[in-house]
Amino acid sequence: MxxxxxxxxxxxxxxxxxxxxxxxxxxxxxxxxxxxxxxxxxxxxxxxxxxxxxxxxxxxxxxxxxxxxxxxxxxxxxxxxxxxxxxxxxxxxxxxxxxxxxxxLDVHEFESERRSGMALLWAGHLDQAHEALRRAIDHWSGTIALHGAVGPLACRERQRLTEHYLDAVEHCLALQMKEGRGLDTIAELTALVGKHPFRERLWMLFMLALAVADRRGEALIAYHDLRRRLNEDLGINPSQRVQRLFGDLVSEKPPGEVWDDHFRLTTQNR
CATH class of the missing domain: 1.10.10.10 (Winged helix-like DNA-binding domain superfamily/Winged helix DNA-binding domain)
Structure with a gap:
C-alpha cells in the first residue's frame, strides 16, 4: 500500500x-x-x-x-x-x-500561491491577487522560517523565505488599503516597521495608512523616524520615492490623491 x-x-x-x-x-x-x-x-x-x-x-x-x-x-x-x-x-x-x-511541503505551496498572486496583481486582477497572497501568507505557522535551525543552509533559506514573506505581506497590505481598509492595517504596520526598521516600503505603507486615516501629523513623524534610523544606523537618507511621499504629505495634497499617486509604487515589483 x-x-x-x-x-x-x-x-x-x-x-x-x-x-x-x-x-x-x-x-x-x-x-x-x-x-x-x-x-x-x-x-x-x-x-x-x-x-x-x-x-x-x-x-x-x-x-x-x-x-x-x-x-x-x-x-x-x-x-x-x-x-x-x-x-x-x-x-x-x-x-x-x-x-x-x-x-x-508548505514552502512549495507558499511559493506557488505567492507567484500566482503576483501574476494576478501585474495583470490588474486586484481582488484575486489579494486572495492568493493571503492564502500564501496563511501557510506560515510563524514569522521565522526553519525556526531553531542554525546551519548555513537553514540560514540562507530563512533569509530568502523571509524576504518573500515580507514582500507578500507588503503587497497584501497595500491591496487591503486599496479596498478602503486602511484603519485595519495601522496596528499591523506599527508592529512590522518595529521589527523591520529599514524596509522602506513598509514605512511608505505606514505613512499612507496614517494619512488616509486623517493622521497626517503622525505620518510625518513616521517619516522623520525612518530618516533618523537610516541616517544613524546606516549613514544614508531615505530613497527618492520615500522623499517624494513626504513632499506630498507636506504639500497638503488630499489623502485620496496621495494614495492614488503612490499605490503603484508600493505594489510594483522590485
Whole structure:
C-alpha cells in the first residue's frame, strides 16, 4: 500500500505530519537534517553535502557518523506503519534522497500561491491577487522560517523565505488599503516597521495608512523616524520615492490623491 504524502512544515518550527498525526522528528539537529533533505527533495544528497548544510566549514570530527546516525533515526520515525517497505528517506550510497511526490511541503505551496498572486496583481486582477497572497501568507505557522535551525543552509533559506514573506505581506497590505481598509492595517504596520526598521516600503505603507486615516501629523513623524534610523544606523537618507511621499504629505495634497499617486509604487515589483 502506498503511504500518504507527509505534510512537512518549514515556515515556522520544523515539523511533519501524516494523515493529521504529528510525527516526532527528534532533537533540533535531527529536525534540521530532515529539513535539508526535504529542501533538496527529488535529488540525491551526498553525506558531504549534508555536512556542509549543517556545519559548513566547522564540522565535528565525527560528522560523517553523526549524519548517518541522524538519518537512521529519522528513517525509523518517518516510516509509515502501513508501508514499512517504503521509507520516506531512501538510501542512495553514499547519500540519501526523498521523492518529491512523497511530501507536501508548505514552502512549495507558499511559493506557488505567492507567484500566482503576483501574476494576478501585474495583470490588474486586484481582488484575486489579494486572495492568493493571503492564502500564501496563511501557510506560515510563524514569522521565522526553519525556526531553531542554525546551519548555513537553514540560514540562507530563512533569509530568502523571509524576504518573500515580507514582500507578500507588503503587497497584501497595500491591496487591503486599496479596498478602503486602511484603519485595519495601522496596528499591523506599527508592529512590522518595529521589527523591520529599514524596509522602506513598509514605512511608505505606514505613512499612507496614517494619512488616509486623517493622521497626517503622525505620518510625518513616521517619516522623520525612518530618516533618523537610516541616517544613524546606516549613514544614508531615505530613497527618492520615500522623499517624494513626504513632499506630498507636506504639500497638503488630499489623502485620496496621495494614495492614488503612490499605490503603484508600493505594489510594483522590485
Amino acid at each position: 502506498r503511504a500518504s504524502p507527509t505534510a512537512v512544515r518549514l515556515l515556522g518550527p520544523i515539523g511533519a505530519a501524516r494523515d493529521g498525526r504529528e510525527i516526532h522528528l527528534g532533537p533540533s539537529r535531527e529536525r534540521e537534517c530532515f529539513a535539508a533533505l526535504v529542501l533538496r527533495c527529488g535529488a540525491p544528497v551526498l553525506v558531504e553535502q549534508l555536512i556542509d548544510d549543517l556545519w559548513d566549514a566547522e564540522p565535528p570530527a565525527s560528522a560523517v557518523n553523526v549524519v548517518h546516525t541522524y538519518v537512521s533515526r529519522l528513517r525509523g520515525r518517518l516510516v509509515a506503519p502501513e508501508s514499512r517497505d517504503h521509507a520516506l528517506v531512501r538510501s542512495l550510497h553514499p547519500g540519501y534522497s526523498i521523492a518529491p511526490d512523497a511530501v507536501e
